Amino acid sequence: MGVVLRNALVIDTDPVVILPGTDVLVSDGRIAAVGQGLTAKTVIDCTDRIVLPGFVDTHRHLWQGLVRSFCADMSLGEYLEHLLWPAQRVLTPDDLEIGTLAGGLECLASGITTVLDYSFSPTFEHAEAAISGLRTSGVRALFGYGEPVEAPLVPDDVRRAVGLAGGTVELALAPLGPSFSDMAVVEETWELARSLGLRVMVHIAGHEQPMSALRERGLLHSEITFVHGNGLPDDELKLVAEAGAGVSIAPALEARMGHGAPMVCRTRGFGVLTGLGTDTVTAVAGDMFSLMRATLASAFLSGGQVTPADVLRMATVEGAAAAGLADRIGSLAVGKHADLVVLRANDINLVGTHDPVAAVVTAAHPGNVEKVFVGGVEMRRQEVAGAVRDAAASLADRLRAA
Numbered sequence: 001m002g003v004v005l006r007n008a009l010v011i012d013t014d015p016v017v018i019l020p021g022t023d024v025l026v027s028d029g030r031i032a033a034v035g036q037g038l039t040a041k042t043v044i045d046c047t048d049r050i051v052l053p054g055f056v057d058t059h060r061h062l063w064q065g066l067v068r069s070f071c072a073d074m075s076l077g078e079y080l081e082h083l084l085w086p087a088q089r090v091l092t093p094d095d096l097e098i099g100t101l102a103g104g105l106e107c108l109a110s111g112i113t114t115v116l117d118y119s120f121s122p123t124f125e126h127a128e129a130a131i132s133g134l135r136t137s138g139v140r141a142l143f144g145y146g147e148p149v150e151a152p153l154v155p156d157d158v159r160r161a162v163g164l165a166g167g168t169v170e171l172a173l174a175p176l177g178p179s180f181s182d183m184a185v186v187e188e189t190w191e192l193a194r195s196l197g198l199r200v201m202v203h204i205a206g207h208e209q210p211m212s213a214l215r216e217r218g219l220l221h222s223e224i225t226f227v228h229g230n231g232l233p234d235d236e237l238k239l240v241a242e243a244g245a246g247v248s249i250a251p252a253l254e255a256r257m258g259h260g261a262p263m264v265c266r267t268r269g270f271g272v273l274t275g276l277g278t279d280t281v282t283a284v285a286g287d288m289f290s291l292m293r294a295t296l297a298s299a300f301l302s303g304g305q306v307t308p309a310d311v312l313r314m315a316t317v318e319g320a321a322a323a324g325l326a327d328r329i330g331s332l333a334v335g336k337h338a339d340l341v342v343l344r345a346n347d348i349n350l351v352g353t354h355d356p357v358a359a360v361v362t363a364a365h366p367g368n369v370e371k372v373f374v375g376g377v378e379m380r381r382q383e384v385a386g387a388v389r390d391a392a393a394s395l396a397d398r399l400r401a402a
C-alpha cells in the first residue's frame with residue numbers, strides 16, 4: 001500500500017535537517033515514515049531530487065490572478081483606488097471562480113501546497129464560486145470569507161458557507177477589522193467567527209494601536225492571523241506574541257508598495273509566529289522562491305538577521321503555525337498531510353551545492369519543481385490558459401468602465 005519517494009535528499013523543517021539518501025513513505029494521504037529501506041506498492045525514484053514539505057502562503061488574494069501586474073507601478077493608495085474598490089463593484093462569481101482557480105494552480109506550480117486565500121465575498125454565491133475554483137485547483141486552502149467594503153457581512157450567508165468546507169478547504173473569516181471598520185462592527189464579526197469556530201485573518205495598518213483595542217474587548221486571541229502591521233509599535237507586537245496569534249508578512253509587496261519598514265526581525269524578535277505571504281500578484285511575483293528571497297533581502301533592514309533555515313521555516317512550518325495549521329502541515333512529521341514538493345537537484349542552478357537549504361532559499365525557482373503532492377495526491381497540470389486570458393480581458397474592460 002502507499003507510495004514511497006525513494007532515495008531523495010530530504011529536507012525537513014521542524015527542526016531544519018538535511019537527510020541524504022532518504023525515503024518518504026506516504027499512506028492514506030499522510031506521512032507514514034521518513035527513513036531508509038522503506039517499501040510500498042508504488043515507488044517513485046527521487047535520486048538527484050530534493051523532497052521537502054510543501055510551502056505555506058499565509059496571505060494571498062487568489063482571484064487577483066486575473067489582474068496580474070495591473071498595479072506594478074502603483075502605491076498602496078492607488079491600488080485601492082484604481083483596482084480594489086472598483087473591483088468590488090464589478091467582480092462576479094464567475095470571475096472569482098476562474099481567478100481563484102488560476103491562483104491556486106499558480107501556487108501549486110511553485111510548490112505552495114497550502115494558501116490562506118483572503119477572498120471577497122459580497123454574497124454567498126461569490127464564496128461558493130471561489131471555493132469551487134479552489135477545489136478544482138487542488139491546492140489546500142484556508143478560505144477567508146471576505147467582508148466587502150461597501151456592505152456588511154451577512155451572517156446567515158457565512159453560516160451557509162460553513163457547509164462548503166471540508167477536505168482540503170477549510171473556512172475562515174476575513175473581516176475588515178480594527179484598522180478599517182469601527183469597533184462595534186469588529187465585535188460583531190469576531191463573535192460570528194467565534195460562534196462558528198472560524199479563524200480570523202485580517203489586514204492591519206500600522207501607526208495605530210489595534211492590538212490594544214482588541215485586547216481591551218477580549219478579542220485578541222490565538223485564532224487570528226494578522227497581515228502586514230508594518231510600523232506597529234513594539235508594545236503592540238508584544239501583545240500579539242502573548243496572545244499566540246500569527247502574523248503574515250509580505251516582504252516583496254510591502255517593499256514595493258511602501259507599507260513601511262520590513263518586519264521579519266521585529267515580529268520574530270518578540271516571539272510572534274511569522275509566516276510569509278505573496279499578497280497580490282498585481283504587483284509582485286506569486287511564487288514562494290521569490291518571497292523567500294525578498295525575506296532574506298529585507299532582514300537586515302528590519303534590525304536583525306535571519307538564516308536560510310529561518311526563512312525556510314517561515315515558508316513552511318512556522319507559516320503553518322501562524323495560520324493555526326501546524327498540527328496538520330508544514331513538516332514531515334508522521335501523521336501530517338503528505339503535502340510534498342520534489343525539486344530537481346541536478347538542474348544547473350542547484351547542482352553541486354554545499355548547502356541544500358541555502359540553495360532552496362537563495363537559488364531555486366519554480367522551474368525546478370518536478371512534482372507536487374497534496375494529501376499524497378500528485379497534482380497534475382491543468383490547461384486553463386485560454387479561459388483565464390478571456391476572463392482577465394473581460395474583467396479589465398469592466399474595471400475601466402467602473
Ligand SMILES: [Zn+2]
Pocket residue numbers: 059061118203227279280
Ligand atoms: Zn492583502
